[in-house]
Amino acid sequence: MRAADSAGFASEFESWTKPLFMDLGATSARLSQTIFGSDQAGMLLAAATFDSIQTAAECEKNMNADPRVGETMARVGAQRVGRSLMVVRTERGELAGEYGSGLIISSSSQPTEDEVQKMSDDGWSIMGDHVNGIRQGQMIAAGERTGMWVAGTYADNLDDLMAGSAKLFADPQTQENMVRFGNQLVSRTLWRTLV
Missing domain, CATH: 3.30.70.100 (Alpha-Beta Plaits)
Known part of the structure; x- marks a missing residue:
């Protein structure tokens, strides 16, 4: 993901996004930013660990249904570029x-x-x-x-x-x-x- 305001995104991630990941079944969640990596420099990576693929898929669905996600993305100028x-x-x-x-x-x-x-x-x-x-x-x-x-x-x-x-x-x-x-x-x- 890329964000115009990466510090703002990190603040939101720490305050409610990470806890939401955990509430939705993640066993861990973290946010990092690429320093060096060619065209990936500056990219934000939100990574979460789950005990099952189905739990991960349900988490993705439920997070996207939370209005705070879209509001935060718009506020910090964030754009998702992929998910693996x-x-x-x-x-x-x-x-x-x-x-x-x-x-x-x-x-x-x-x-x-x-x-x-x-x-x-x-x-x-x-x-x-x-x-x-x-x-x-x-x-x-x-x-x-x-x-x-x-x-x-x-x-x-x-x-x-x-x-x-x-x-x-x-x-x-x-x-x-x-x-x-x-x-x-x-x-x-x-x-x-x-x-």
Whole structure:
């Protein structure tokens, strides 16, 4: 989403939108803004976690029926530019921090659940000293990016995050896994947590 008044949108999100997400079945909700990411710079990302796809769909319907949504969008000059659905596959550490990165990775083959968890453990053993937490998921309804993987990394310092990322991609086991599963880095964004 883009907003002419991103600070105003963040204030509204914190005061009533996040609580509404939770009332409508979300287990978490957050708002971030892309700092670096080519044409995505300045974009706002409202992300919520649900225990089921149906709950997420019902939340979307009920939120759109709330008149405050349209009123807020108009007041802060906000425009929705997309909505995607991702299934969380792994989480390590604490998903908190002022900053973060989002990696999108394409893959030509699907790892087993055991392989996903093992790779997540291996990655965390390298990244864990540099960041607060990592969530990995696979997009299941995201237009042309459906099937791609997303790695959201949460940190307090972007230099530390990028140092850990460099170590991870230089790791021989990581490189072997990328070749084995045909992984290709599609994009990276760096963002700031607003709420």
